[in-house]
Amino acid sequence: MEILDNIRLDVIWNYRELFIRGVGVTIALTVISYTIGIILGLIFGIGKMSKRKIFYYPSKLYIDFFRGTPLLVQILLIHLAVIPTIFGKSLGFFVSGILALSLNCGAYTAEIIRAGIQSLEKGQMEAARSLGMPHGMAMKHIILPQALRRMVPPLGNELIALLKDSSLVTVIAANDILFAAKVVQGATFRPWEPYIFAAILYLCLTWGVTKIVTYVEKRYSTSYVPKKKRKLSHR
Template sequence: MDLATFVVRYLPFFAKGALITVEVTLCGLLLGLVLGVIAALMNISTIGVLRAIGRLYTWAIRGTPLLVQIFIIYAGLPQVGVQLTAFVSGVIALGINSGAYIAEIVRAGILSIDPGQMEAAESLGMTYGLAMRRIIFPQAYRRLLPPIVNEFVALLKDSSLVSVMALTELMRVGQQVSSSTLMPMQTYVMVALFYLLMTTVIVFISSRIERRLEARS
């Protein structure tokens, strides 16, 4: 099979796999953002138990391989009666993993804001939660955008590991095409090009958003 025929025949399969990759990564990132913000607030909490739980979560997840976490969720949970689809398992695994890294990003962003602003808000009668929503987070989110985009790109590439769950994302499609065509070089170069395209688009959109935020400020 020549290269042109290969591309024409299998491009739709790669495109469909790339779409599933984007879907599972986006869902995982959204879950990670929720978990990350919660864990970050726990990490800076004055309540010892909450702080310990937050630190335990980030320590355990950051200290173990994502692939092991994927197998615990996909292969381990059914053993205790929890049945999940490959897509949901992938989202949960990516979300839990990403949340630990986002927690550190958010924590650093919050701590980068002058503590005097929180003290001033409290002196005006604001609760801790209200001060976070009205004063701290609006300033911190601009600083959080670049590292969170980097986490998004890293998560997109790490999503290739969910191919072990037989989820037909981009990497899994590449494995199937490679085994059926016996053309691994062409196949994985195509997979790499799709990943490169997706990460480039993410970085481009992020840079545009950053420029708009800078212009508004």
């Protein structure tokens, strides 16, 4: 109770613009990285299911590496080693952060997509091919739409996890929510207010994403039943 009595809201108010900017950076990092991660996941997820070694082994190596190493190490490696080696200089926290988060997200979504596709009966693809559909067309119009319904919950969980993991980008001086809290704590020497407020901001963001994911799950999951059913006409 003594700690709560000493909480000063003016500490947060005086640095409100820093936190607002941090929320914007966090959302941008999450949305862009998740979008790229879905694309990478689709490519490497299908690649890991390929019977051709030229597609299978690079996909497996990529997935195993980014799933088997800490995200923090990946961020530092990309920001301090990979990008400076390729371009001769750092391209800033935003590029490094998006690249690291996207690659990490892509590895996890690849496994989600692979598992979702392989959860369907093999007869689905065989039936489509027997009708003369090319493999790509069958995958696009038959397999993926059905598998997507089963992928929605784990893909939603990955989005929530990515939102929280984006806080790790603060180690490369990304001005996100956690960075704002660190700046305020350093300027005021008051740790309670900025870090509690940062936790509340992350909680609000994850709560909003959770509500969106829940709606999508109810709308597109396999257990979803439309409210309005067509009535059978009587003969």
